[in-house]
Amino acid sequence: MAKVGQETVRHIARLAQLELSEERLSQFTEELDAILGHMASISDFQTAPDVSDAGPAPRRRPDAAEPADQDHLIQAPTAQSEVTVPQVKDAS
């Protein structure tokens, strides 16, 4: 398994939409390297080639329209006939 460096962790953090301070980046790099080092044994573990058991498949509900549950709107900042949300797109 690959050794993890700061550049990799910085890249992964960007993908995961996390902002890391330099101190936290250094800490996470060290910890992830130790964690993945411990997990390296999984590469060498022999699995039978014919094993394929994904477990039980989920059941599907009929794809039918149902009235929306108005209780969900209690989380909205203001909710009457419309929901008001803060501006999240750049003004430009």
Add this chain to the structure above:
Amino acid sequence: MSGVIKMAAEIRSGQTSATQVVQAALHRAQQETLGAFLHIQDNAALKQAAHIDSLIAQGEDPGPLAGVPIAIKDNIAQAGEPLGCASRMLQDYTAPTSATAVQRLMDAGAVPIGRTNMDEFGMGSSGENSAIGPTQNPWDPQRVPGGSSSGSAAAVAADLVPAALGSDTGGSVRQPAALCGIVGLKPTYGRISRSGLVAFGSSVDQIGPMTKTVRDAALLLQIMAGPDPLDSTSLTQPAQDWLSACDQRTSSLKIGLPRQCWTQAGPLEDLVRETLAQTGLSLVPLDIPSLTMAIPTYYLLTSAEAASNLSRFDGVRYGHRAEADSLSDLYTRSRSEGLGPEVQRRILLGSFALSEGYAEDHYQRADAVRDQMRQELNAALQSVDALAMPTSPSTAFAMGERVADPVAMYLSDVFTTPPSLTGLPAISVPAGCLEGLPVGLQLVGRMHDEATILALGAAVEQTQR
């Protein structure tokens, strides 16, 4: 304090009232100093208790859990109450609906009195990862109660409530139950609906009861179990009479002891083995090689699922919203401010395991090992009726002892993760004490066979009386 069954019987018969019992539980919860409760819901609880009392006064059936106060882990929804997952991210969130499990317990007469502390979003094995603060072990406040259902375990162990709900992704019901000396049951995957449980590792998550006795856990299971149209992974089989299953004879049953789980040769293993021997059951050593891969497999797969599930907490769809000038900064700052260090660590690990160039060696590899583990465990359970091992490799450890070493913390889950990964039912029951701290014994059953591990758990319980 009475257990669930006795307490409900006393309320139903009029020996005491739901209001009296719930008032006493609320008082205990308000006075507690363990950090077990995050929120106490006096008004809703007293209203529900009064409703139970009025049903009894009118001669109507108040349900098998009539007036029994229960505690709910902070990642399982109850309508109108906080649902915070012990995270800054959800500190202002109120649940719009109730989890199916909670609703079924309330329909049976149970009275939720509050929300219990936990490792943030269920990620932790000690209770120390709560953004609100750690929970102390009632047996020794300098020690952890285990996690992630830390508050639920402490609340039951300290007699604040006779039962609590936890959620179990890799041992989060069983491990704290073991460290606090109570019973914790993780049913077969899909047995209890996950609707209303905040998702962590969706292919693994299960809600489970935490109680003082095996019979109490069986009763709660049979009330919560059964198909649910709101969870496509819930099993189609109806609930069974698991309470009666606790009385099944067990003398002819064979128990497998996987050698991979009995490697420490110390006093904890000796105690668990002696407790098993006292049951008179036939004990059969056997090999399940993939169990040695439990920790890498579990942490790679569930961290990958967590990275995906927790992407919804971005300050827009859900959760804490940071001040920002652009959309991209809004997402990043909201997540970085709202999510704690262990949650961020798992998101990074999961994102890494899924990322291009690394997924084949990590996520896909772990998925293949999981398939093999499922096959090996199912094969072993053809030759024996259940498997047994310690629930945790140690008793409750000191606060702070493993915080700086994530690998040491993750290894706390070495025995509880295999049933989680493979969907098998498992229960932790008290097996005695070592140096004044409780030890748990884990029994793992065949798929859908909670009945056998409940019967065996009741037999182990008898040895402790």
